[in-house]
Every structure is written in C-alpha cells, then in structure tokens.
Amino acid sequence: xxxxxxxxxxxxxxxxxxxxxxxxxxxxxxxxxxxxxxxxxxxxxxxxxxxxxxxxxxxxxxxxxxxxxxxxxxxxxxxxxxxxxxxxxxxxxxxxxxxxxxxxxxxxxxxxxxxxxxxxxxxxxxxxxxxxxxxxxxxxxxxxxxxxxxxxxxxxxxxxxxxxxxxxxxxxxxxxxxxxxxxxxxxxxxxxxxxxxxxxxxxxxxxxxxxxxxxxxxxxxxxxxxxxxxxxxxxxxxxxxxxxxxxxxxxxxxxxxxxxxxxxxxxxxxxxxxxxxxxxxxxxxxxxxxxxxxxxxxxxxxxxxxxxxxxxxxxxxxxxxxxxxxxxxxxxxxxxxxxxxxxxxxxxxxxxxxxxxxxxxxxxxxxxxxxxxxxxxxxxxxxxxxxxxxxxxxxxxxxxxxxxxxxxxxxxxxxxxxxx
Amino acid sequence: xxxxxxxxxxxxxxxxxxxxxxxxxxxxxxxxxxxxxxxxxxxxxxxxxxxxxxxxxxxxxxxxxxxxxxxxxxxxxxxxxxxxxxxxxxxxxxxxxxxxxxxxxxxxxxxxxxxxxxxxxxxxxxxxxxxxxxxxxxxxxxxxxxxxxxxxxxxxxxxxxxxxxxxxxxxxxxxxxxxxxxxxxxxxxxxxxxxxxxxxxxxxxxxxxxxxxxxxxxxxxxxxxxxxxxxxxxxxxxxxxxxxxxxxxxxxxxxxxxxxxxxxxxxxxxxxxxxxxxxxxxxxxxxxxxxxxxxxxxxxxxxxxxxxxxxxxxxxxxxxxxxxxxxxxxxxxxxxxxxxxxxxxxxxxxxxxxxxxxxxxxxxxxxxxxxxxxxxxxxxxxxxxxxxxxxxxxxxxxxxxxxxxxxxxxxxxxxxxxxxxxxxxxxxxxxxxxxxxxxxxxxxxxxx
Numbered sequence: 001x002x003x004x005x006x007x008x009x010x011x012x013x014x015x016x017x018x019x020x021x022x023x024x025x026x027x028x029x030x031x032x033x034x035x036x037x038x039x040x041x042x043x044x045x046x047x048x049x050x051x052x053x054x055x056x057x058x059x060x061x062x063x064x065x066x067x068x069x070x071x072x073x074x075x076x077x078x079x080x081x082x083x084x085x086x087x088x089x090x091x092x093x094x095x096x097x098x099x100x101x102x103x104x105x106x107x108x109x110x111x112x113x114x115x116x117x118x119x120x121x122x123x124x125x126x127x128x129x130x131x132x133x134x135x136x137x138x139x140x141x142x143x144x145x146x147x148x149x150x151x152x153x154x155x156x157x158x159x160x161x162x163x164x165x166x167x168x169x170x171x172x173x174x175x176x177x178x179x180x181x182x183x184x185x186x187x188x189x190x191x192x193x194x195x196x197x198x199x200x201x202x203x204x205x206x207x208x209x210x211x212x213x214x215x216x217x218x219x220x221x222x223x224x225x226x227x228x229x230x231x232x233x234x235x236x237x238x239x240x241x242x243x244x245x246x247x248x249x250x251x252x253x254x255x256x257x258x259x260x261x262x263x264x265x266x267x268x269x270x271x272x273x274x275x276x277x278x279x280x281x282x283x284x285x286x287x288x289x290x291x292x293x294x295x296x297x298x299x300x301x302x303x304x305x306x307x308x309x310x311x312x313x314x315x316x317x318x319x320x321x322x323x324x325x326x327x328x329x330x331x332x333x334x335x336x337x338x339x340x341x342x343x344x345x346x347x348x349x350x351x352x353x354x355x356x357x358x359x360x361x362x363x364x365x366x367x368x369x370x371x372x373x374x375x376x377x378x379x380x381x382x383x384x385x386x387x388x389x390x391x392x393x394x395x396x397x398x399x400x401x402x403x404x405x406x407x408x409x410x411x412x413x414x415x416x417x418x419x420x
Numbered sequence: 421x422x423x424x425x426x427x428x429x430x431x432x433x434x435x436x437x438x439x440x441x442x443x444x445x446x447x448x449x450x451x452x453x454x455x456x457x458x459x460x461x462x463x464x465x466x467x468x469x470x471x472x473x474x475x476x477x478x479x480x481x482x483x484x485x486x487x488x489x490x491x492x493x494x495x496x497x498x499x500x501x502x503x504x505x506x507x508x509x510x511x512x513x514x515x516x517x518x519x520x521x522x523x524x525x526x527x528x529x530x531x532x533x534x535x536x537x538x539x540x541x542x543x544x545x546x547x548x549x550x551x552x553x554x555x556x557x558x559x560x561x562x563x564x565x566x567x568x569x570x571x572x573x574x575x576x577x578x579x580x581x582x583x584x585x586x587x588x589x590x591x592x593x594x595x596x597x598x599x600x601x602x603x604x605x606x607x608x609x610x611x612x613x614x615x616x617x618x619x620x621x622x623x624x625x626x627x628x629x630x631x632x633x634x635x636x637x638x639x640x641x642x643x644x645x646x647x648x649x650x651x652x653x654x655x656x657x658x659x660x661x662x663x664x665x666x667x668x669x670x671x672x673x674x675x676x677x678x679x680x681x682x683x684x685x686x687x688x689x690x691x692x693x694x695x696x697x698x699x700x701x702x703x704x705x706x707x708x709x710x711x712x713x714x715x716x717x718x719x720x721x722x723x724x725x726x727x728x729x730x731x732x733x734x735x736x737x738x739x740x741x742x743x744x745x746x747x748x749x750x751x752x753x754x755x756x757x758x759x760x761x762x763x764x765x766x767x768x769x770x771x772x773x774x775x776x777x778x779x780x781x782x783x784x785x786x787x788x789x790x791x792x793x794x795x796x797x798x799x800x801x802x803x804x805x806x807x808x809x810x811x812x813x814x815x816x817x818x819x820x821x822x823x824x825x826x827x828x829x830x831x832x833x834x835x836x837x838x839x840x841x842x843x844x845x846x847x848x849x850x851x852x853x854x855x856x857x858x859x860x861x862x863x864x865x866x867x868x
Contacts, residue, residue, distance in 0.1 A: 124729060316852035337732070340732030342729055355827070401825075402777055403823075404777070
C-alpha cells in the first residue's frame, strides 16, 4: 500500500483518532515545567510546529499566535523518560508466549538485541504511555550476566500507525546490560551450571571483556596489515558486540542491587575503562561516596516493588535523594517486574521519591532531563526546549499527587493519549 | 455435644487469658488535640479532641466542646490529621516474611488443595519486620491469611499489629476467616499433574468440602439431639479439625475470604456461597466491576487490591484503577487491601488515593481503609472509626490522607504508640533500611 493511498490516510485516522495531523499547537500552562535551565512552575506557553518545539514563552500574559490550536493545561511537563525498563519485551500476560526478555540458555548473550523482541502491541507498552512515558530505554531482563543490547524507543508517535518497532527507534545499541547478584546464579547455579556464585559471574564478565579486547585487536591488526580477505579473522558475534563496549562506543549498564555488587561493577568498569552506568542500585545509598568518586550515573530502581530477594531487603524510598544529594546524576527507572503488577509506573515511582527527600522538581528532573542526559538523548528529549521533539504531558494537578490525572500525552506533536 | 461444649469452653478460656494479657493498658487519660479529625462514621472535625482511657476512645469531638479530664496527659497535634488506624483485610505479613527467602515463606501449604485445618496463626512470626513496616504505613488491624495456592487455604487470623507473641496479636474473641481461592493460582497443581488442573475441578473441590462439612454438621447435630434426649446409645462422631472450621463457615461464624480475579470466577464464588449459604468477601476482584450488580444485590463487599498495571498473569490483564469507582456506583462496599507483599503495607493510603484517581469519592475511599474492611472482618464494633467505646487505634498524619506528600507521623493501637516517625529507628521502617540503621547516611529528610 502506497503511503499516498487514501486507504493509508483512513488507517492513520482510525489508528490515531486524536492525532492532530501536523497541526500547530499552542500549549498554555498554568504551571509550566520545561526542565531546562530556566524558571520552573510558572505560567507559560509551548508552541509546537511539525512535531517539534518551536518556542517556549514564560509568563501569564502569553498570546497564542494565529493559526495555532490552543490547548490549556494545569501542569505541563516534558514527556517522561524511563531510563531502564523491560516493557515491550516482558509481556503483560507473563506467559511463555510473551516472555521475551531473558535468553536464559547462555550466561553470555551479548549478541542479542531487544529490538528483535520488542512488541509495541503489548498492552504494557501502550499502558506506560497513558502515564506520560514517551521515551524509554528497553533492556533485556535480569537473568544473564551478559544479557544483551538495550535500545531507546518512543512509546508511541505519529510515525507508528502499524505499531512496528522501527519508527519508534530513538537509538539502537544504547547500552550493554550486565547483571550481577542473585538472578544469574539462581538461574544457572540451581542447575549446577556457571555461574553458581558471584565470583563466577564477575569472572565470566571479565573474561568476555578480555576476549572482546583481543578480538578487536585482531581486527585492528588485520586492517593495519592491509585487510587481506584470505586472512580475515573469524567473526565472533558476542565478542564483536562486546568490542563496542570495550571501545566505549556502547555504554555498559551494570544492573546491581547489593552494595558489594555495585562495588564489583565499579571495579570492572574501572579495570576496562568502560563508559558505564549503574542500574537498580538498591544499596547505592550505602556506598554513595564510592559511586560519587567513580563518577558513575545511577538509574535508580523502583522502590515500590515487593522485596523479592535478599539483595533488595535494604531498599529505601530515600535512595534517589541520598544519591542525588552528593551530586551523583540520578534517573529513576522501572526495570523488570517478575509478577503482578507486571510493570511499575514511572510517575508513581518518582512520586515516592518526591515525597521522600527528592522533592517535586527533583523527582521530575529524575524522569525527564536527567535520564535524557545520562542516556545522551537530551538533544531530542527530556526538556521543553526549542528544537526538541514535542513530547509533552498535560496534568490536571501536581503530576505526583496520586489523585491527579494525566489529561493528555503528546509524542512528536501527535496526541497519543487523551483522558477518556 | 460434650466435646463441642468443651471446645467452646476452651476457646472462651483462651479468649479470657488473652484479655488478661491485654489488661496492662494505661489507665491514665491521654488527650490528643488540635488536629483535623476524620472519625469516618461522622463528619470531619476541623479542630478536634480525642480522649483515650484504658485503650478505648472515651470522647471525640470539637475543641472546646469536649471536657478534658483533670490530670490528663495532653498531646498537641495542631496542623495534623487524625483518622482511625487502617484495617487491612488481606495481608500476608508475618507469614510471608522479610527478607523473601524460602525459610520465611509459610503462606502456601502446597501439599494439597483443600486445607481447612490449617491456622495462619501457627505460622505467623510476630518479629517479621514487615509487621513494623505495616504500622509505619498506618495499619493497625490486619487479616493475615494463608496464600492463594489452595482452593481452601486455611484459617485466617484477625490481629492487631503489636506484641511479640501471637497471643498478644490476636484480637480476643475472634476466630478469623477462611481463605479460599479460585482461578489461576490453585491450578498450579495442574502443572504437576495433580488436581486441580481446571477451574471446574476447583469448584468441585470446594463444593465437595462444603458437602462433607454439611454432613459432618448433621451428624453432630443428631448426636447433640440424642444426648439431649438422654439416648444411651448416642455415639460421638469422629472429630475432624478441618471440618470443624468449615462448619463454622456454614454456621456464619467464619467469613470466607475468597481470592478471585476474573468475572466468571467471581460468579463461581457467588454460586458456591448461594448454594451453601455462607458469608463471603470477594478479594482482589480485578473484574468484580463487571458483575457489580450481582454483588450489590447479595450485599457482598470487595476487598480490592490496587496494583499499578495490568497483567503479570492473564487473569489480571483487565485490571483498571476505575474498578472500585464502578463498584461504588453500583452500591458495592469496597475495601482496599495490601495483599502484602503484592503491594507494600506502607502504601495502603496510596491505594485508596488511586481509587479516587479512578473516579471514586473520597468518602468511600477513606471508608475503604477503615470501616468497610472492619465490617468484612466482623470487627466494626471494635475498630474502623473514631467513636466512643471503640479501640483507641488511630494514626496521626502530616497532611491530607490521600496526598502523595503526606507521611504517617504516629500509629497508635489501643492507646499505645507503636510507630513514631520522629524516632530514628522507627523511621527506617517507613523509608526502608532498618537493618542498616548504623550505616544509613545522615542527615536525611526524616520526619516532616
């Protein structure tokens, strides 16, 4: 079907009944949170043209220009950014048919890519958008010591009438996930396969990184020596993927809960000079000085999750605040959930942080501009700034009050959710 | 009959000894004044006074209109909000302990799907940190239940969240309820090639145990009659621990707390209750709003679990935060439960707030934390509202009960403070980190 076909137009209309179809929009807010360097929370207006933010005007007396459709909102924020989630790969039904987050057949699956598991038709994928998430880094699950490559995707948008993954891509290979702690050893160890212990998990990761370094050296040498096709080194997909991590092109994401596992992550990150970040970081507050010293950003895990293991027993609602307090870049993430409810809601997790030391603005920062900066996508998302994607959330009250509502969500200027 | 009487006498003695254990209540008078008071069963009081003596509420009312007894200890709560202690009608604290390791998990006796003889009280650990975490969230009364892996999971325990023994926790004079479950979870046996493998088998197992209990009851009734008629040939029937408890269900002394999600499973619950005329509360009730009228006409309440997102298993895929609002509109009483560990006991106020987000009235949401769950446990004469004569179970909040930014400052059970956010050790149960208090970074936000 041609894109110019009238059928296509009909389909777009049906799939996106709220789509503004390229209209220019003036969003007039009583409380505008741009999350850029400017003032926050005052009245203002965001002008949207062709899916991008054209201009932001502060003040109560802003006049919407002619030709712009005017939308009024009590609280207006940037589209939320979930720094680490398995929504879209760990399906809502949680049955073998829709469980695609953990390739638990080999502790090293560096060569897998979430893009090939991602199902934007999954109910949770759509669900998170209704709570304001417009961009998320989707990661493999918590099982493999080397779990594979994450990607950053929009949760919806004007380009995705067929709900396929490619139009949603913001960046592929945004990170390589390494899992430490209980999950790997409980998956493999209970079947008497490696890793049975934490020390084996660390060894497996170090060994794979070492091999990747050697692999890269081989290829570099081959290129230096004239790229003779007959002497080409054998392709090793896992090492090839990890070579990108060793070179710093793909950041490592160490998912760790206990303080000593976080320490292991820092040790490996330092040893291999990786560009890396910490995820979950449950006991991060107990070694925040070490994290600060290593200058590692933290994707702070959901705190409303049930305590499912020993390693999360010391979870505190104040973790994000305590890390942020010493100057560590902090984003809040939802991560992986094993059972009911199948996904955490980023907005609600941030609300708990807001009420436990981070404050309203701090919590909002941790789910907008801060993750955008940590993930290196702040040129496109994370704040309401000129030239960025028009990803916007409209609330009828303080975004973090449980009794407030998301009134409207826009992705690249298209309304993807409107409160029924 | 003799045996039965002995049984009751034993139970009575047990209750009396419990009452004795509780009699250490402070006979001094405590007055908490200045707060906005939400009695729940009466209109809010802008500036209220709460008078407590001997673990009971002896007066509640407006400042200036309540007489303050001479010599009373006075606590100022100006700017705070006081409401009844929260009643959690569905919890697994103490029986599914913290941290989550197999040794602390005692809710599901997976050795057979029908277990009416089990008593939750024999597996609850009063030292479980989850219990203290629950008090930091304002919960004072809980129905601690066996899990949902069995069609009939065992006898539940109605407790106050205080004390270091079950005897101190159990509410005197209560039997507890009976846990039942249908839908996905009991089908876990099916994956091992055992019954139940299907929903129809679950219903057949439930029907079977009630039929047996009915016959057992008839036998004992006949025996009692024969003894009363001085029939020398009267032969005492054999005792059955499990059937004794099921007979209490048939006699209306023990309420069935039935885990159920899908609308058709809710209807199965109602069908069984209709058939055997027992009292039942629908628990979780993910799709209960689809059959709200059926619940309303039977006056059956729903103890709802407010989760964050649909799924995790197929039967919860249609979860919606609007379900409690739809039930309210149909005239069904809704309580909010934690189902701890599914939702955390520190956040039950939040569940009610999300009910309001879903369209519920604030009044019904607050009742859903207090008087409605109390009714679902037959405890409404003791707890669930701030009324003269009721237990002095109350919480002091920093602000509006349903606001994200509000903290529970104090939790009181029968006139005794069991949680104080201004106490650093208590605070770590509210925030988390209670095992590492010595290493917890200072200073932090702390009390507000």
